[in-house]
Amino acid sequence: MKQNKNLLPRQLGDSHIRLLRVFKVVIESGGFAAAEVELNISRPAISLAISELESLLQMRLCHRGRSGFSITEQGQHVYQSALQLLNGLETFRSQINAINTDLVGDFNIGITDNLVTIPQMRITRALSALKHRAPDVIINIRMMPPNDIETAILDDQLHFGVVPNLRSLPGLEYQALYKEKSQLYCSEMHPLFNQDLDQISDQALSQYDAVVPNYPQPADIKQQQKILKATATSTDREGIAFLILTGRFLGFLPTHFADRWLAQDAIRSIEPHRRYFDTQFMAITSKGARSNLILEAYLEELNKIK
Structure with a gap:
C-alpha cells in the first residue's frame, strides 16, 4: 500500500502549532518529566500530545520507557523543521508588531x-x-x-x-497646556527702581519709555500696555528683557522668565498686585x-x- 505523502493538512491550525510547541519543549528539556515544569501541564497530557503528533505525522518521534528518553532520527528531522516554523512565526509576529509600535x-x-x-x-x-x-x-x-x-x-x-x-x-x-503670568518690570538702573513700586499712577508710568511686543496679543493684554509710553518694540520676550535691562525701558515679562534677574536684584516688578496679565498657552496639531x-x-x- 502506497504511503500517503500529505501527512499534514493544507492549513495548519492552532492545535497543530500547539503539538509542535509541546514536542519542541520535550526535546529541549530531555524528556517528559522535565517538560512538565516548562509547559505547566501533566505528564499524561504531554504523552498524549506527542502520541497525537506521531499519529498525525505517521512516524515515531521519540523513544520513552524504562530505557529512558531518546529522539529518533525522524524525530530529529521533525524537530529541526518545527524550529524553522516556530521561529518563522515569531519573526513574523515581531515584524508585524514593529510596524505598529516602533517609533522611528x-x-x-x-x-x-x-x-x-x-x-x-x-x-x-x-x-x-x-x-x-x-x-x-x-x-x-x-x-x-x-x-x-x-x-x-x-x-x-x-x-x-x-x-x-x-x-x-x-x-x-x-x-x-498651562497659564503664564506676566508682570511689569524695571531694572536696577531705571529711575523707578528705588521708589515705592507698590503704588504708582498710570500718569507717572506714562512718563517713562517702554518696550511692547509687536506680535499679536489678546485685547485684554493690549489694554494693560496701553498706558505705557511705547518707544520700542520686540518680536519676542528675550528682546523685551534686553531693553528692560538697559535701564531705559519698562516692559512686561513672564514671571518664570524674569525670576533669574529678580533673584539677583537686577529688576523689580511694578505694582505686581495690579499690573499683570495671564496668557493661556495651547498645544496645537493639524486636524487633517x-x-x-x-x-x-x-x-x-x-x-x-x-
Whole structure:
C-alpha cells in the first residue's frame, strides 16, 4: 500500500502549532518529566500530545520507557523543521508588531520663545518620556512666532506646536497646556527702581519709555500696555528683557522668565498686585494630518503630565 505523502493538512491550525510547541519543549528539556515544569501541564497530557503528533505525522518521534528518553532520527528531522516554523512565526509576529509600535523618524515641533523656564515643564517632561520610549526618534525644535507655528502646522512642516491662545483656526486642534503670568518690570538702573513700586499712577508710568511686543496679543493684554509710553518694540520676550535691562525701558515679562534677574536684584516688578496679565498657552496639531505614531505617542505622554 502506497504511503500517503500529505501527512499534514493544507492549513495548519492552532492545535497543530500547539503539538509542535509541546514536542519542541520535550526535546529541549530531555524528556517528559522535565517538560512538565516548562509547559505547566501533566505528564499524561504531554504523552498524549506527542502520541497525537506521531499519529498525525505517521512516524515515531521519540523513544520513552524504562530505557529512558531518546529522539529518533525522524524525530530529529521533525524537530529541526518545527524550529524553522516556530521561529518563522515569531519573526513574523515581531515584524508585524514593529510596524505598529516602533517609533522611528522625525518629530518636528515649534514653540513660542522662552517657555523653557516655566515651572510645569510639561513639554520638556513629555519629550523626555518620548525619547525614553522611542530612542530612535529624531526631535527637531524650532523657536518661532505663533503665526509661523500655525502656518507650519497647517502646511505639514511641523507635527506639534505651542502657541498663546489668541484665536482658533478651523484646521487646527487645540489643547490647553498651562497659564503664564506676566508682570511689569524695571531694572536696577531705571529711575523707578528705588521708589515705592507698590503704588504708582498710570500718569507717572506714562512718563517713562517702554518696550511692547509687536506680535499679536489678546485685547485684554493690549489694554494693560496701553498706558505705557511705547518707544520700542520686540518680536519676542528675550528682546523685551534686553531693553528692560538697559535701564531705559519698562516692559512686561513672564514671571518664570524674569525670576533669574529678580533673584539677583537686577529688576523689580511694578505694582505686581495690579499690573499683570495671564496668557493661556495651547498645544496645537493639524486636524487633517495623516496618522502619525510619534505624535500620538508624544500626546499620550503629554496627557499623563498635569
